[in-house]
Amino acid sequence: MKTNTLLLLLLLPLSLFSQYQPTNFPDLLPLEISTPRSAISPPSYFMADQGSWFGFALPKQTSTNQFASFIGPYSMNENPRWIAKTLAAFHLINADNNQILTSTSNSTHSFPGRLEFSMNYNDLMCTIELIFGSDHTALIRSTVINTGEETKRIIIGWKGELFQNSNHVLVEDHLSITFPNRQEVYTVKVQGDNRIEFPTDSTYLITSLKPIVLKGKALNICSTLISQYDDSDLASLESLKMEELLWNTSVSFNQYTKRWTGYVSSIATRLTHEADSLKLLPLAVKCIQTLTTNWRTQKQGLPHAGLFPSSFYTGFYGFWAWDSWKQAAALAYFSPNLAKDQIKTMFALADSTGMVPDVIYADPKENNFRNTKPPLAAWAVEKYLNLTSDTAFAREIFPSLVKYHKWWYRHRDNNLNNLCSWGSCDGTSLAATWESGMDKAVRFNNLQMVKSSENSYNFTSESVDLNTWLYIEKLKLSSIASKLGKKSIAQTYATDANQLSKTIIKSFWNKSRGYFFDKTLDGKWIEVYGCEGWLPLYAGICLPEQVDAITKTITSDNLFNTYTPFPSLAKSHPSFDPAKGYWNGPVWIDQAAFAIEGLRNSGKKQLALKYLIQLINSTRMAEKGIPIYENYNPLTGEGLNAQGFSWSAAHILMLLVKP
Numbered sequence: 036m037k038t039n040t041l042l043l044l045l046l047l048p049l050s051l052f053s054q055y056q057p058t059n060f061p062d063l064l065p066l067e068i069s070t071p072r073s074a075i076s077p078p079s080y081f082m083a084d085q086g087s088w089f090g091f092a093l094p095k096q097t098s099t100n101q102f103a104s105f106i107g108p109y110s111m112n113e114n115p116r117w118i119a120k121t122l123a124a125f126h127l128i129n130a131d132n133n134q135i136l137t138s139t140s141n142s143t144h145s146f147p148g149r150l151e152f153s154m155n156y157n158d159l160m161c162t163i164e165l166i167f168g169s170d171h172t173a174l175i176r177s178t179v180i181n182t183g184e185e186t187k188r189i190i191i192g193w194k195g196e197l198f199q200n201s202n203h204v205l206v207e208d209h210l211s212i213t214f215p216n217r218q219e220v221y222t223v224k225v226q227g228d229n230r231i232e233f234p235t236d237s238t239y240l241i242t243s244l245k246p247i248v249l250k251g252k253a254l255n256i257c258s259t260l261i262s263q264y265d266d267s268d269l270a271s272l273e274s275l276k277m278e279e280l281l282w283n284t285s286v287s288f289n290q291y292t293k294r295w296t297g298y299v300s301s302i303a304t305r306l307t308h309e310a311d312s313l314k315l316l317p318l319a320v321k322c323i324q325t326l327t328t329n330w331r332t333q334k335q336g337l338p339h340a341g342l343f344p345s346s347f348y349t350g351f352y353g354f355w356a357w358d359s360w361k362q363a364a365a366l367a368y369f370s371p372n373l374a375k376d377q378i379k380t381m382f383a384l385a386d387s388t389g390m391v392p393d394v395i396y397a398d399p400k401e402n403n404f405r406n407t408k409p410p411l412a413a414w415a416v417e418k419y420l421n422l423t424s425d426t427a428f429a430r431e432i433f434p435s436l437v438k439y440h441k442w443w444y445r446h447r448d449n450n451l452n453n454l455c456s457w458g459s460c461d462g463t464s465l466a467a468t469w470e471s472g473m474d475k476a477v478r479f480n481n482l483q484m485v486k487s488s489e490n491s492y493n494f495t496s497e498s499v500d501l502n503t504w505l506y507i508e509k510l511k512l513s514s515i516a517s518k519l520g521k522k523s524i525a526q527t528y529a530t531d532a533n534q535l536s537k538t539i540i541k542s543f544w545n546k547s548r549g550y551f552f553d554k555t556l557d558g559k560w561i562e563v564y565g566c567e568g569w570l571p572l573y574a575g576i577c578l579p580e581q582v583d584a585i586t587k588t589i590t591s592d593n594l595f596n597t598y599t600p601f602p603s604l605a606k607s608h609p610s611f612d613p614a615k616g617y618w619n620g621p622v623w624i625d626q627a628a629f630a631i632e633g634l635r636n637s638g639k640k641q642l643a644l645k646y647l648i649q650l651i652n653s654t655r656m657a658e659k660g661i662p663i664y665e666n667y668n669p670l671t672g673e674g675l676n677a678q679g680f681s682w683s684a685a686h687i688l689m690l691l692v693k694p
Contacts, residue, residue, distance in 0.1 A: 055299040056292060057147040063321040064679075065660045066145040067093045070106055074116040074198035078109045078347050080662065080678065084148045084167040086332030086340050088112055089263045091165055091173065093143040093150055100141050102126050102194060103152040103163045105175070108263065111331070112219050113398070115349045120196040122212075122223055122261050125163050125177055127156060130188035130246035147324050148295050158183030159249075168260070168280040168287045170332040171273060175259040176284050184251040191257055193225060193241040200236040209260075209277075210239065211270070220270050224260045226281055258284040265334075298323050301369040302692060309644055310691040318657040319691050323369060325663050325684035326362065330373065336399035338383045339376040342366075345665065345677035353396040356381055356408035357472050358682050360415035361625060365685030367419040368692060374419050375428055378412070382435040388446070389438035390460075393469060406459045406470035410443060410504050412436055413511035420515060421694075429515055436515070440508055446491040447501075449556060453535065454542060455501050456556075458493030462486070467494050471501070473603070473618040477610045478553050478563040485556075499543040499551045500567035503574050506535045536576040543571075549584030564594055564605035565618075566626035572633030582637045589630055590642070597669035599653040600646050601627040606669070613668045613675070621666035621675050622650075628686035647690055656687070663687065 068079045083090035089108040104124035109117050127136045138154040145151070150165040160180045168174040181187050195210075197203075203212045209224035210231060228244045247255050258281050264270040280287055302319045310319070329342040337354065342362045344351040359381050366374035385391045386404060391412070393403040413436045420429045447455040457479075459466030464484055468474050484492045513528035543551045545560060551568040553561040571577055572585045589595040594605040603626060604611050604619045613620035627650055635643035653672035655661050663683045664674030 055296050055303055057149060057295040057299070060299070060317055060320045061144050061146055062659050063147070063317060064145065064324055065662055066150065067095055067143055068106060069095055070120055071117045071198075074118070076117060078115075078117070080347060081107060081109050081328075082145060082148070082150055083111075083328050083330070083346060086170040086330045087167050087173070087263070088170075088331060088334065089118070089173075090328070090346065091150060093145060093152065096141055096143055100138050100154065101135050103141065103154050103161065104194075105150055105152070105163075105165050108173070108221070108261065110219065110263070111343075111346060111352060112217075112265075114217065115352065117198055118214075118221060119198055122195045122197075122221065123175055123259055124194040124196070125152070125161070125175075126192045126194065127159065127161065127179070128190040128192050128242065130190050133190075135192070136189075147299070147320055148291060148327065158185070159187060159189070164288075166288065166291045168291075169276065171264060172260050172262040172277060172280055174280055174284065174287050175261070176288065177257045177259070178254060179247075179249065179257075180254040181249040181251055186251065187249045188246045189249065190246055191243045191255075193223070193259060195223065195239045195241075197237040203233065203239055205231055210241070211267070213267075218266055220264045220267050222260070222262045222264070222270055222277070224262070224277060224281060226258045256284065258282075298327075298369045302688070305368060305692040307691060307693055309647075313648070315651070315657060315691055317659075318651065319688055321656075321663065322365070322684035322688040322691075325679050326366065326681055326688075327370075328679055329681045335397040336384075336402070337380060337395065337397050339380040340373055341377045341380045342681045344682065345680050347679050348677040351677060353394045353401070354380055355394045356391050357411050358408075360411035361682040361685045363415045364411075364418045365688045367415075367422045368688065371419065371423045371425070374415075375425070378416060378419070378432060381412075382432060382439075385435065385439065389435070389442040390446070391439055393466075403469075405461045405463070405466040407442075408470060409472050409501065410440065410508050412439060413508045413515065414504075417511040417514050420518060426519060430519055433515060433519065436508075436512060440505070440512060443501075443505060446488055447493055449485060449487050449493050449495075449497075454497045454538065455505060456487075456493040456495075456497050457501060458484070458487070458491060460490045460492070462492040464494070467492070471498065473565075473567070476563075476565060476618040477604060477608065478561050478565055478567070482555075495556045496553050496561060497542065497556065498553045498567065499539065500570045502535065502539055502543070503570045503576070506532055506539060506576065507574050509535060536574075539571060539576060540578070540581070544581060546584075548588075549581075550588050551585075564588070564608065566601065566603045566623070566630070569601075569626075569630050569633055572637060573629040575633075575636055577637070582639075586634065586637075586639060586642070595630075597622075599667045599669045599672045600649050601630045602669035603666075613670060617666075617676075620669065622669045623666045624650075624663075624680075624683035625686045628690055631690060651687075 065080050081090035081092040088111045091105040091107040102124035104121035136156045141154040152163040154161045163177045165175050201212050201214050209222050212221040229241050232240045329346050332340045341354040344358050359377050363374040363377040381391050384395045390407050393406050395402045443455050457467050457471040482494045487493050509528045509532035513525045516525035593607050595601050599622045602622050611620045631643050654667050662678040665676035665680040
């Protein structure tokens with residue numbers, strides 16, 4: 036009896052752990068796509084992992100087929116494009132008559148971090164799986180099972196179909212593919228002895244030299260690598276790593292399963308009671324998939340790994356500052372090392388004054404130092420520290436946080452009253468709107484720019500969101516300093532935060548309107564009902580009567596209580612334009628999350644839950660095959676602009692888990 040009880044206790048954690056394996060979360064994202072017509076066809080969707088700079092998708096299927104092909108890769112290097120329709124289309128050849136077999140049925144599925152293609156040829160059953168074995172290499176495992184009794188003689192083949200003429204040559208035991216006017220190199224390496232043929236300048240065939248003899252009920256496993264490198268020298272340096280991946284397929288797949296199961300379990304065990312009751316774990320997993328698809332490793336001018344806002348809009352192929360802070364805050368829940376890299380990357384590029392650039396790219400010539408972005412850095416670091424207890428990193432980054440925080444008061448405080456303004460380093464109002472993160476928002480119309488210091492020009496207004504974020508940063512700097520044993524510094528920031536909270540209420544609270552608004556430097560209200568006005572609710576600085584007034588405002592049907600709740604501009608405003616307005620109407624998930632968390636933290640938990648459910652249901656983001664968008668139409672719930680948007684996924688994830 037005791038032995039059986041002990042065995043049950045040993046098996047129980049394994050059974051619980053198994054429910055978090057990636058196979059339990061199929062087809063969450065729209066990874067089955069139409070084959071691109073050309074190299075420059077827009078990337079509708081694809082899967083990337085491990086920080087790779089290339090990705091693959093699944094083809095839309097017919098009932099029968101000769102080839103099991105993964106579409107792509109799509110390259111996210113310079114001049115992004117589809118490299119090929121496929122670099123490795125799997126097929127079986129009857130060794131007795133040299134004919135390519137046609138499947139009787141086939142199916143495709145995607146799982147977190149894995150693509151799968153299954154084909155049946157009467158008594159032969161094939162499964163072809165693709166994962167990323169590293170940031171440079173996709174690993175394909177093909178398994179052929181003879182389900183019948185009779186012995187089969189087959190040849191395994193792979194076909195590549197490129198979008199443009201290339202230089203593909205056999206280098207030792209693998210295929211090397213280069214392209215005119217592109218630096219990157221792709222290699223294709225198939226396990227075993229193979230014949231490689233080049234029917235045209237854009238196609239190749241790889242076939243096993245000897246037939247594979249499969250007795251009844253026997254199976255054969257063959258591995259193939261597709262690797263991408265910046266140049267041939269790097270490909271040569273990585274050759275041993277490629278060899279190890281090729282001959283240790285089972286190890287790589289086990290590591291993949293362990294890693295993704297770890298991602299899922301770290302979130303599943305932190306779900307709020309409400310999220311668990313609503314069975315929202317698959318949505319949380321979709322958020323993780325979205326974030327990892329946008330993960331890029333260190334490259335050229337990017338000193339550490341980080342995330343693109345979206346892999347599906349080439350204008351977003353860089354690391355933005357406030358995106359990075361939001362992404363890092365969410366990554367800390369399931370991939371803390373990546374969260375740390377994301378933070379380190381942005382501060383590594385800060386200038387001598389402490390300013391973090393707006394955006395950085397692999398090519399440093401494209402970096403934007405015309406402006407910075409909203410200050411959420413200490414907010415992200417404190418969340419990372421609370422989740423990891425990594426005081427070594429906090430101690431390392433703390434001086435940069437302090438320097439960046441001081442930068443705002445040295446360069447964005449027009450009249451030295453400890454209230455800051457959005458601005459730019461080049462004197463343009465366009466860059467100042469970029470700095471706010473709310474490009475061309477209505478509240479910035481008709482404002483002028485004034486010079487406040489050398490290379491610093493600011494709007495003739497003071498903004499409630501900027502100063503609220505600076506209040507939050509002071510609180511987080513105080514918290515971090517306290518955990519590092521810097522008690523005096525912690526007390527100073529806490530005192531400063533308390534004083535700033537009073538100044539924010541005094542300066543930006545409009546009692547007659549029941550809302551927070553920006554003000555011009557000469558004290559005039561900028562009465563635009565925008566998402567910036569509910570940030571003090573999120574920050575927890577509102578008096579009880581202000582909490583009630585803001586709640587009334589943001590739940591008004593004429594203002595922010597739309598079909599998809601909490602648009603960036605009130606529905607009643609003449610400039611409200613969800614389809615075209617960008618920040619003049621669409622619902623941004625980060626701002627909606629701040630509203631929901633503000634309600635939740637101020638004691639209105641049921642109301643917060645109501646709006647969380649409304650946000651999720653109206654956008655259909657929890658449904659299979661529906662991506663997470665950059666923003667949403669508040670009147671219809673339609674996803675707008677970029678698919679697979681990082682900070683949308685980050686904030687949904689943070690709404691579903693315990694702090």
